[in-house]
Amino acid sequence: METMGAESRAADVVDRLWRAYAPFQRGRNTFGDLTSMLAILMLAGFVESAGEPEDEFVQRWTRAVSEARIGISPLMDLRSAMRSASRHPHFPVPDIHKLDVEFLDGGEASDDVPWVAAFLTALTQRPTLAEAGLSEVGGLLLERHVQEGAFSAGEFYTPREVVRLLVESASPQPGDRILDPACGTGSMLAAAAQHIAGAAGRIDGDSFEAHATDRSNPRLATLNLAIHGVDQPVVDTSDPVSLFLRRGTGLADRVLSNPPFNQRVEDIHAIDWPFGQPPESNANFAWLQLAWARLSEDGLATVIMPPRATWSSGREAEIRKRMIAGGALLGIIALPPNLFAPHTSIPVHIWVLARDKSRHLPTGHANDVLFIDASRLGTQLPRRPRTLTAEELGHISSQLHAWQRSPQATAHEPGFSRSVTHEEILMHDGSLDPRLYVYAEREQPATALDMSRTLDELDRCGLATSKSSVSVRKSFTMCQRLARSGIEHPRVPLRDIVSGATADLFEDSMPGLLLAGPSGSLIRAEDYVDAGVPVVMPKDLTGNGFSEASIRYITEQHAEGLERFRLRRGDVVLARRGELGRCAVVREEQHGWVCGTGCFVLRPPAELDADYFAAFLRSPEAREWLEARSTGSMAMKTVSRNVLGELPVALPDLGTQQAIADAMTRLDEHERLLREHLALTQKIRSDALKGILPSS
Known part of the structure; x- marks a missing residue:
């Protein structure tokens, strides 16, 4: 009889744990529940991997489980087991009492965990935690909390397949120092640890540098890293300006991050930014420049950004052009919408940055950038997030790595990827929208209305119309200059x-x-x-x-x-x-x-x-x-x-004729863009309710 795969066993365990926990959600403040669950998982894993029958924490754990099975509160013995385990030299989080895990602090809130008995009972059933894998269960449990709407998204959570793609694209190696300046729950560094260590072994926490922008996240991230095999992880709170000023923390070989989108950051003027000062109202290019600045000479960064970062105008456009000209950009990967559902439907882009592109590409290709348009990939079931299969993730990351080895031989895949020179990008005024460079053989009809993408398209139309207006003005200015001779044309x-x-x-x-x-x-x-x-x-x-x-x-x-x-x-x-x-x-x-x-x-x-x-x-x-x-x-x-x-x-003379013809052609194109802009606006108006209100 075939045994279930590790992932299937883990899913079974998590489903069992969730059914035990779910009845206790109503009428309570559940904010600290996930932290408590991860702490219990970490303790259970430590009991199984390092405990001996004579150890006090093993005895206390066994008593807590027995109490839970007969309906007695196991909290007292559970706290004692955690305190005893934390004194063990190999316990992954020796300072766990500093994390303010609610059921451990002994305060009034610590007793508001009525689900613990049911949770412990479900945890010790078959398949067990050892059979399913501690890290796999922890990751799936975190994902379940997000999907069930128990917590907000944002910096908090990045879907597991997106995390995997960032890690596989950056391909961290043993000995690398890895940074996540906006780590949320630590999923990025946890996946990097798994990538490096494989199924066995633990990794020194000093190899990782983790910061969170939300003060409620360091304890979650610390526990998540611990159950993924990182010894004594340390996570603190910070922001891009503070991190840029704290250069003493050293350089990183890999930076992996999903920073908050369009965040307002104070004191942005205090930094001498390498590619230009970002606007105070939007820190997207502060995060990107921070990631690049913290890289070692061989360093790579994979950073999630909203699509607008590829085509935004003004000061951000100038920074983008300097990053391109300075060789900071290796590639852009466009992902499909709804990966982050139910909290947001917007598609995202992955920026692949290099401190020195010439170290990651063959000689003569330092001015190349790879664009991958994976926006059509994935599968979405009704009322569920869109998901990418392992084959699709592998297709994306393998295309990136193959391009790094041989840009000419592997870059162009119609409708999916294309290698583009800096010169071509600057011809598009520095826009990095992959759709400008990756040409699909044929457009697939949209299967569902996505107002977010439609509104993004409206912004792009507005930008294109604005650029076209400038082009028309230049053409007519040239015509006027040619006509200034005062000679009347026959x-x-x-x-x-x-x-x-x-x-x-x-x-x-x-x-x-x-x-x-x-x-x-x-x-x-x-x-x-x-x-x-x-x-x-x-x-x-x-x-x-x-x-x-x-x-x-x-x-x-x-x-x-x-x-x-x-x-x-x-x-x-x-x-x-x-x-x-x-x-x-x-x-x-x-x-x-x-x-x-x-x-x-x-x-x-x-x-x-x-x-x-x-x-x-x-x-x-x-x-x-x-x-x-x-x-x-x-x-x-x-x-x-x-x-x-x-x-x-x-x-007039032929040169003047051609200048006039060019001006009129540009005017025709401008009219076409205006009509498209109007048609899209009218479409948004007619489809507004359909796109805003949820379908029944």
Whole structure:
């Protein structure tokens, strides 16, 4: 008969302990219960691993268990067992009385632990603590408290699979000094201890440096480290400014941390920060700089950050650029949302920092950064946190380590990872959002509304729109500078431009082509098919391109007979009826399409930039001129090829044309971003209640 795996046995023990404890939660202050449980687990593990029958703490423990089984309060003997055990030279926390564990202090609160008898009874049943593993039971019990909503999250707790990923990514080795400046319950250092020691052996507490920002957490972290094999762990309270000033604590080979997000920190001006002073209202970049500054020459840090740290603007953007230029960043790993549920749904990023990147990458790759987008991984059951499998965690960490060995050979995995140079990142104004650099082969439809991610997207839209506005201003400023000569640009009839009759204005003037689309007899209604070569009609021309929403097709064989009407890259297609001035420039995607009956096609000569001409056609000047000379009804205006040939086109030099075209293209892009921003805002409004209120 197969025996249960260690993890399964531990889950069984924790489930049994929780069922024993749960009935005693109501009507009590349960704040100190988890600390008391971890202390009892530590004592039980010590009794099993180091106790001898003649030891006083073993006898007291045995008596406490017997009392619990017959319904007598075991508190007195439990306290005596703990005091006796703490005097043993190998007890992991000799100063346990300083931790203010409630059931040990003998005060009034110490008697408010009615669950202890049931807890001890459940603890001594099969499978036992020894069979399940002390560290595994302690970790799962802490996780159960978080999932059941007994405690708040924040610095307090990081999901076990995320902890494992940080540790595996940093890969601490025996002899390393490891720091967690915001340790919460100590899960990061506990996992690092397991990674180093394996299943057997204990680790000297001097190898670890742990600080907590919440004053209620040091005792939890101390006990958690103790049950994970760390001898005499010491945890104190601190903040990034104080830790930065206390340089005497020494450098660390590995820094692992999940600091509080967007925390306000006082006295931030007292530090000469290596990459720039963070804003006082947000300590994200204080924590990142602290992690980097405390690293040894070979040191690595893995730090959890909110997504906004990758794209925030202002002072944080400048710090980010200096960190990139200074070689502090090895990689960014984007994780999926809801890993920290039920307390928060936001996705997180892992920043991988190095004191000296050249020590962790092959020669010639010190300017590379690895981006991993794991935001689509994981499984989520209803009303449960999202979870990452061991295979998914291994995929992420192995990709990072393989990239460190050979960036060129292993970095690019479509939709998952990509190696990017500092230069490319700075082209994106220093943004480190992995989605800018990791391209998915195809987007998967969202399965559920996530308001947090939608609001993050709204912030990104706003940032993109702001950057676009700056780009538009620069382009128009360039156009104005080019126009300052005061020379009036000539107005040249379009037919003269097409025929090449502008030799007096341009050198090497060459003719172009202006052609009306084929007559109705060449493409009849019955010639259209479901798929084939697209035929462009006026309705398919948009403000800045082509729409395929209702485009019609002819066969390739039919299109070959209309070769003179086939479009080439750089052509301009114009509407000859309906909304005059409507046009679009043919790009690579439309090369080989066919100009339809209701359109003209212009193949501009070298002296006429296609994008400039399209912008001119859309201008009020050109539209008014064409409408004044059109025929037909008000609803369906039409211009002939002869009238179009008479259109006076403002014809500056080619450099000015290209500058104007660039400005108009950027303006089109700005309009697109504004429309996306508006559409996203409208979506948020329509989905607001659905995203805010919990589903029934």
